Amino acid sequence: MxxxxxxxxxxxxxxxxxxxxxxxxxxxxxxxxxxxxxxxxxxxxxxxxxxxxxxxxxxxxxxxxxxxxxxxxxxxxxxxxxxxxxxxxxxxxxxxxxxxxxxxxxxxxxxxxxxxxxxxRPPELPAVLDVGTLRVDTAARQASGTGVLLNLRPKEYALLEALARSPGRVFSAEQLLELIWGASWQQSATVVEHVYRLRGKLSRLPAPAPRITTVRGYGYRLDP
Missing domain, CATH: 3.40.50.2300 (Response regulator)
Incomplete structure (x- = not known):
């Protein structure tokens, strides 16, 4: 390109x-x-x-x-x-x-x-990310937990991949807007809405499933 x-x-x-x-x-x-x-x-x-x-x-x-x-x-x-x-x-x-x-x-x-x-240029990144029972296939842009495929919209997948690349790391809403939407000037409510929808889909995976934790005053992290 x-x-x-x-x-x-x-x-x-x-x-x-x-x-x-x-x-x-x-x-x-x-x-x-x-x-x-x-x-x-x-x-x-x-x-x-x-x-x-x-x-x-x-x-x-x-x-x-x-x-x-x-x-x-x-x-x-x-x-x-x-x-x-x-x-x-x-x-x-x-x-x-x-x-x-x-x-x-x-x-x-x-x-x-x-x-x-x-x-x-970003460094070469692993094609498959494993966080607990969650598997994120970045080449296929698919995620699954204990063999159950998640039905994710493009931005939901991008949010999950960003969190899965650094499990346990806290990302602010502004950082997630920059990483996924390419612009931190958008409203942080965009992130809140996508986190809410993604949490709902993760909750339907067989236990134990990773969860998105809110760190009050800082942002969000993915815990195995």
Whole structure:
């Protein structure tokens, strides 16, 4: 699958040059020419990495990066004509994964994008998760307990898989929203509703069955 990049850059000539080269190198590129459009592109979903210019006509790229980092770990490479150490350090401290000073070669940009994507790629995870009598087959996207198959909706399955990957670990509602829905700005009631439905389905498994425990003031955990 072609990695999907968001290019947030106000210079149309530079953006066209970058977009043309990146698409020739196998990327899909969505261009936004200001902070408002860039924010919309990033929150639409499906973006694998952001190439972000700091000098935008309707706001600071650093402020856009700061807002993004409050809800997401989406990889970001800052590209800027500001090469001072202070600017580079500020960008990296706010959460940029890399910082590239203009002018630069398109080959270097492609190499930096590839390196960041490799670093951010999740590690290989086990295909089958066993938590007590619960078995979660991540390849088939199915879960069962003592041989009884659970009839789960997609988000219910995703919630169960997330909890089963770290049994005993407490996840906050915000963490679960980010992991499963990709956005912590949604209402936490979404998580409450899905936990309620999933608990009902787990309760119908033969005993002993894993259970989702509410840790008051913190979140939820899966206990074997």
């Amino acid at each position: 072609r990695p999907h990049l968001a290019l947030i850059e106000d210079d149309p000539d530079f953006a066209l040059m970058c977009r043309t080269y990146l698409e020739r190198e196998g990327f899909t590129v969505t261009w936004a020419m200001d902070a408002r459009a860039g924010k919309a592109v990033m929150h639409d979903g499906g973006i694998d990495l952001v190439v972000l210019d700091l000098g935008l006509p309707d706001g600071s790229g650093l402020e856009l990066l700061r807002a993004l980092r409050s809800t997401s770990r989406l990889p970001v490479i800052v590209v800027s004509g500001r090469g001072d150490e202070t600017d580079r350090v500020a960008g990296l401290e706010i959460g940029a994964d890399d910082y590239l000073v203009k002018p630069f070669s398109q080959r270097e940009l492609v190499a930096r994008i590839g390196a960041v994507l490799r670093r951010c």
